[in-house]
Amino acid sequence: MTTPLSSLTTMRVGGPATRIVEPTTPADLVEAALDAWNSGDEWFILGGGSNLVVADGGFDGTVIRVATRGIERVDAGTPGRVRLRVQAGEPWDALVAYTVEHGLTGIEALSGIPGSSGAAPIQNIGAYGQDVSETLVAIEYLDYLTGELARESAASLELGYRWSSLKAGRQGLVVAIELDLYASEDGLGRPIEYSQLASALGVQIGARVPVADVRAAVLALRASKGMVLDPADPDSVSAGSFFTNPIVGENFARTLPEATPRWPVEPEPVERVVPLGEEPALPAQRTDHRIKLSAAWLIENAGITKGFALPGSKAAISSKHTLAIVNTGGATADEVSQLARYIQTRVFSEFGVRLQAEPVLVGVFL
Numbered sequence: 001m002t003t004p005l006s007s008l009t010t011m012r013v014g015g016p017a018t019r020i021v022e023p024t025t026p027a028d029l030v031e032a033a034l035d036a037w038n039s040g041d042e043w044f045i046l047g048g049g050s051n052l053v054v055a056d057g058g059f060d061g062t063v064i065r066v067a068t069r070g071i072e073r074v075d076a077g078t079p080g081r082v083r084l085r086v087q088a089g090e091p092w093d094a095l096v097a098y099t100v101e102h103g104l105t106g107i108e109a110l111s112g113i114p115g116s117s118g119a120a121p122i123q124n125i126g127a128y129g130q131d132v133s134e135t136l137v138a139i140e141y142l143d144y145l146t147g148e149l150a151r152e153s154a155a156s157l158e159l160g161y162r163w164s165s166l167k168a169g170r171q172g173l174v175v176a177i178e179l180d181l182y183a184s185e186d187g188l189g190r191p192i193e194y195s196q197l198a199s200a201l202g203v204q205i206g207a208r209v210p211v212a213d214v215r216a217a218v219l220a221l222r223a224s225k226g227m228v229l230d231p232a233d234p235d236s237v238s239a240g241s242f243f244t245n246p247i248v249g250e251n252f253a254r255t256l257p258e259a260t261p262r263w264p265v266e267p268e269p270v271e272r273v274v275p276l277g278e279e280p281a282l283p284a285q286r287t288d289h290r291i292k293l294s295a296a297w298l299i300e301n302a303g304i305t306k307g308f309a310l311p312g313s314k315a316a317i318s319s320k321h322t323l324a325i326v327n328t329g330g331a332t333a334d335e336v337s338q339l340a341r342y343i344q345t346r347v348f349s350e351f352g353v354r355l356q357a358e359p360v361l362v363g364v365f366l
Helices: 026-039 092-101 195-201 211-224 295-301 333-351
Strands: 016-021 043-046 052-054 059-065 071-074 081-087 136-143 149-153 172-183 238-241 247-249 262-265 290-293 315-317 324-327 360-362
Touching: 026 043, 026 059, 026 136, 026 172, 052 333, 081 092, 092 211, 195 211, 290 295, 295 333, 315 333, 324 333
Parallel strands: 016 059, 043 059, 052 360
Antiparallel strands: 071 081, 081 172, 136 149, 136 172, 238 324, 247 290, 262 290, 315 324
16 A cells, blocks of 8 residues: 555545546546446545545555546526536536636535535535535436446435435445536626625625625635635645534524524425325424534534644644634544544533534544
8 A cells, every 4th residue: 555545635634545546537437436346345436535534544445536527518408597517526616616707606605615526416515505406407426236327316316404315325426417507697696695705795695796706705704714725724734614513403402502503494395195186285384493503603612712632633623713623734533533522522511412524534433
C-alpha cells in the first residue's frame, strides 16, 4: 500500500489505499466499478474527498476516484427551464459557476460547496435556503447488486434533509445527474429564502437579486466560516460541517432551553392505498411534528468554544465555526474521531441530543 488517502481528502487524514483507479470517461468509470465489484475486494467511491474521513490504517481495497467531467444542455421540455446533464466527477462549484455565468438560477445559493456533482444528490446537499432536491430531475445510476446502468428519477431517491435512499445501505455509483434550472431573462435569481443571506445582500426575504450577487454573497459567508477551500486558510482543512442539524419531536423540543434555535419541519405525506372504486378518506391530522435544531448552538452551549482542542491533539474545532472539525497540521483520524466523540458526549449530557456525523467515515467509528 503506497498511496496516502490524506492527499486526496480535504481533511488531510487517512492512510494508504491498496489500489486507486481514476477513470476519466463515463464508459471507463462504469468498467472500473464493475471490475472492482467482480473482484470481490473491498471498494469505495471517492469524489472530491471533501465529505470524507479515512482511518489512519488506510483502506485495504480499491478506491475508484471519479474524474469524469462535462456539462451538457439537454431538452428540458418545459418553457423557461434549462436541463443540464452533468458528469459525476464535475466539481460542484464549477457547475454552480457555469450556471451563474449562463444566467441560470436554482443552485446559486449552493456556491462554494466542495466535492463532486455525483455526490450532491446522495446527501441532498443544501445551504442558504436551497437544496439539490429542488432542481434534481434524475440520476444515472450503476447498481451494485444488478450491475445495471439505469436512469432513476429524483422522486425515487426519497430526498429529505441531508438524506436520500442512496444513504440507506444501497450500494452503487452515480454516473451523472440531471438538473432542471430556470432561465433568468432579467439576470435575477430565485427569491431569497434564508435570513442570513438576505441580510448579507441587504434585502428582504423574498427579494430577487442578480444570481452573480447571490453567488458572491454566499462565497463570502462561507469563507467567513472557513467553509471555502483556501490554501491560505487553516480553518478550511476540514470535512465541512461535521454534524448535521438534529431533527427531534416537538414534545422533546419543548424540554430544551427557551433560547434553543428551532425550525419546524414539514412532515412527509403518508402514502395510503385505497381499493379501486372507493373514495379516499381525508388524511388523519398529523401529530408527529418534527423540529430541526441548530447543531452549532448545541455545541457552543454545551461549553465547547471555537478553537477548542483536546490536550495534545492536532484536531480542533474551527476558530470560525463550531460545526467544523479542522486538522491544524498533522492530525490523525484517531484524533478527529476522539474530538467528535467528545463533542457528542458533551451535547448529549447537556441536552439529551445525539449528534450525527455528516461525513462518510471509512474505518472510523463514532
